[in-house]
Amino acid sequence: MIVEAVNFRPESFPPASCNRLSLHIPDTADVPLLLLNGSRPGKTLVVTAGVHGDEYEGVRAILEVVQELSPQTMSGRLIAVPVANPPAFWQGMRTSPVDGQNMARIMPGSSTGTFSERIAFTLAHNVIDFADFYLDLHSGGITYRMPSMVGYSTTDPRSTAAAAIFGASILWGHEQIAPGRTISYAASKGIPWLYTEARGAGRIHPQDLEMMKSGIYNLLRHLGILPGAPPSAAIQWRLQGEGDTDAGVTATKTGFLLHKVHLLQTVQKGQLLGTLVSPTGELLEEYRAEKAGIVGMVHEFPIVQPGDSLFLLADRDL
Ligand SMILES: [Zn+2]
Structure with a gap:
């Protein structure tokens, strides 16, 4: 079902429903979006993947979790964008083949800007703005190798607490985040956030897929969207410092x-x-x-x- 991005309202879809949508951005792209409305009210978790088009672990994690979840058991909502940068995704590129821009450096974009800036604007204002909590799934992509980890804010206790239950064995805490990222936009709106990294290489390692899937489930439990408490996580490493791969x-x-x-x-x-x-x-x-x-x-x-x-x-x- 195609929805004009500016008209997307999650609450206009029925309770206990799973909706496979395309957010239409005029003269730009259709961005796929999965909306699961629970049977009862509650918080909203927004999850994105594919902000960099050569990172596939999060795409598959979202598709599998949405396939497995039953909206009837949910209190609240999951909004998931499996492929946030469709042209880059289909070309297997980190940055956009249309304008060369890095979507994770231009948030929140502009409705009248470049192709990538228009997608960024939609992700910010028509997707992330609905979040009580925001998770952005990344990995090393074709170019980089990254630890399989969750990144969090050391200055936001909500982010720190969520990192502790996410289930990743490596945590990387950041005091500051460079502007232009999805998570810096979320922070600017007062929305707590996490992001992941993983091995990458244009492949989906089973352990990384499992880390991301269990992380989504643990967050859904942590936020009360799913019943039950997340299991206690075994943390092996805690890292700190700037996490900007460009720096x-x-x-x-x-x-x-x-x-x-x-x-x-x-x-x-x-x-x-x-x-x-x-x-x-x-x-x-x-x-x-x-x-x-x-x-x-x-x-x-x-x-x-x-x-x-x-x-x-x-x-x-x-
Ligand atoms: Zn990335």
Whole structure:
């Protein structure tokens, strides 16, 4: 069923219903949306995936959870957007093939802006605005390798409490979030949030799918939308620090990346993280840790362009 995005009102759909919709944005795109209205009133969880088009774990997690859920057992509502950036998704690209923009850097967009900005505007005002709690499912995509983790705000107790029950074994707390992200928009509206990361590589690892699915179920229980309490989670790692993948150690040349460290390795200040070489093996650049920390992100795709963020270091907090 196609709905004009500006006219989407979740409460106009009947109780105890599962609705498979397309939000129509004029002259732009149709964004798929799944709406589950419970049989009783309650809170609204909004979940998005595919903000980056090359990250597929969250897409499948949403489709499977929606297939499994029975709206009759729900008090409240689940609004899920499995593919938030359809052109990027169909091309298997992180950014939009239409205008090259990164949807996670331009929120909340503009109704009169670029193609991507118009989608961002709809996600913000016609989807996220309905949330009592917001979850954005990401992974490393084709380019990066990320820990399978949940990210949260250390300054919002609602976000911190939700991270503790999500079920991920790695938690990454952020004091600040760069502007333009879906979660920074949610925060600006006073909506508590979480996001995930996972292995990526254009594949769906079964453990990452399970982490995201159980995370959605645990959040639904935590918010009272599903009955019962989430099981206690076994947390192995707590990381802290900036989580902006664009803000890591950055390449200034084109080349072939030789990694010298692996994800979640502890490194010392000055330690060699990787080298960039030419196709004949000549050294082009060296990358060293600007501080001691934990390797929280790796540019796993070995082809590197100038400006690419290659390694991101986190602080351990345990
Ligand atoms: Zn992403």
